[in-house]
Amino acid sequence: MSRWLQMLVVTRKELRDAFRDRRAIYSVLFGSLVGPVLVGVMFNAIADRQREIEDVTVPVVGMAHAPALVEWLRQQSGVTVVAGPADAEVAVRERREDVVVVIPEDYAKKFRASQPVELQVVSDGSRTASRPKVQRVRALLQRYNGEVAALRLIGRGVSPAVVTPIRIQDREVSSAQQRAAVILNFVPLFIVLASFTGGMQIATDSTAGERERGSLEPLLVNPAPRMAIAGGKWLASALSAALSVGITTTLCLLLLRAIPLQDLGIRFRLGPGQIWWLLVAVLPLCLLSTAIQTYLSTFARSFKEAQTYMGYLIMVPTLPGLLSSVYPITSQPWMYPVPILGQHLLAGDVLGGKAPSPLMFALAALSATATAAILVHLTTRMLTKEKIVFGR
């Protein structure tokens, strides 16, 4: 019987064994679901914020002094005007209101006399959460100011253009999809993480667990090359990791489709091809992540020790993700063949709508697979060591 067939025998046994273990099933499910759930929650929070800005409620004190202004505000889309609290400053300080507009009593008199009226916009600048709403209110008042000024100038026979020497126009250079990718940065991170959480249980249970149960010695008495044993265990964990990556990717993409991203000002279109590119980008990582896990767990003296290593290992894939969310990394060509980092960048590119370069995909996959092969080889060699087989 060829060593490859024996490897598949080991793989099948490990998968069957693992999926009878509730812990293994939970760890695959938890690892696969945590990403999509968090992405959903995050987008919901962003959507809520956005809605808050668009549908703004403006508390106004002294509405009776400026009926025309209040009426104009009411006519703006998404704006609701309500009577403000008598103690505007206290209300804002105590966070009962985000912003309050105070119209002075002499509004009508000064307005008629074409004198500047002092309107107060009460807000708390230390609260970042209310800042967009305050800006919206301020912008509304500015616009009213502009319209009235224009009317006054026209009434005096002056073109409003005369008093508008410059006009600022914002032009954003990053494409809408690229901006979306910044927010979507977490999706690649979760997919990469799934490749680590998905195979972890099998990797540790089939190596360190096998030794702890005393079943490694009987297993190695069979005339199967160590490569078939190590390879079979590794392949079983890699398949489990791939399953987890598949679930996470599919759920994340379904979620992104379900969320009305356009409403958030993000023009993000998910083509049906993107899920395949994502999988092509990240699946090779499953080979590497589980090869590292199998190697470390074979080295570990006990199941517990193996789990400790796994805990540290899970921090590695979060590093590029964390760094890139703090300092947006401009991807350089040399980064793509770096295992883990490369997959992260590729996944980000696919979601950001950048044209995928097949060369980079191939390089990233090749380097991950080669590193995995080396690690599996080292694990195989470890299984020939008496100290490993018979404990230390």
Added chain:
Amino acid sequence: MIRVEQLRKQFGSVTAVDDVSFVAGDGAVTGLLGPNGAGKTTTLRMLYTLMQPDAGRIMIDDVDAVANPLAAQARLGVLPDVSGLYPRLTARENVLYFGELQGLTGTALAARTDALLDRLDMRAIADRRTAGFSHGERTKVALARALVHDPRNVLLDEPTNGLDVMSTRAVREIIRRLRAEGRTVLFSSHVMQEVSALCDTIVVMAHGRIVASGTPEALRAETGQQTLEDAFVALTGLERETAE
């Protein structure tokens, strides 16, 4: 047939097995007898190729076990000192897994497994997960696993250790049957009754060396002792040690 010549194994400065030679013939039961720490398990581990001898030669039938470990393993059925079953697999699945690793497939494997489960009187527990099995039941599964590929040579490391009376009798019965089938059976034990009841040849080990070997009668005659137990004590020098 198992032939061992001048086997030596060292762990650091400790010589665990030193100049051990013996022959275990076909259709015979050979007992490796000795107190704990005598080097029995280390010797067996070298025989089933999980440990490399520092010197010496091991022949399993006509295969050099050091040069060609996988071929030697295919000719061996091994019950190591820990049964090490997979608790989430059934008894049958445990046996099938090892059968597949031995290269058996399909109906041949299924038939062989069925026959073994029958012979070991395990029908009732065959399709239960081994998690809650008693020590005797676990030993039976491990035995079935060791014999699934119909090996010519059988190595058993303390097979009756910790078993109750009924299970011990069952294991002895299996060993006798293996001998009747013409196989080479080599088992280790530190229990005198065990060895005297079963063995055609006894190899007595102490401190990593062979101190005597022969039929039970020959050993008694050699030491001039009435019982095998006295012979054992005399041979291994246990008495002298306790006196010191």
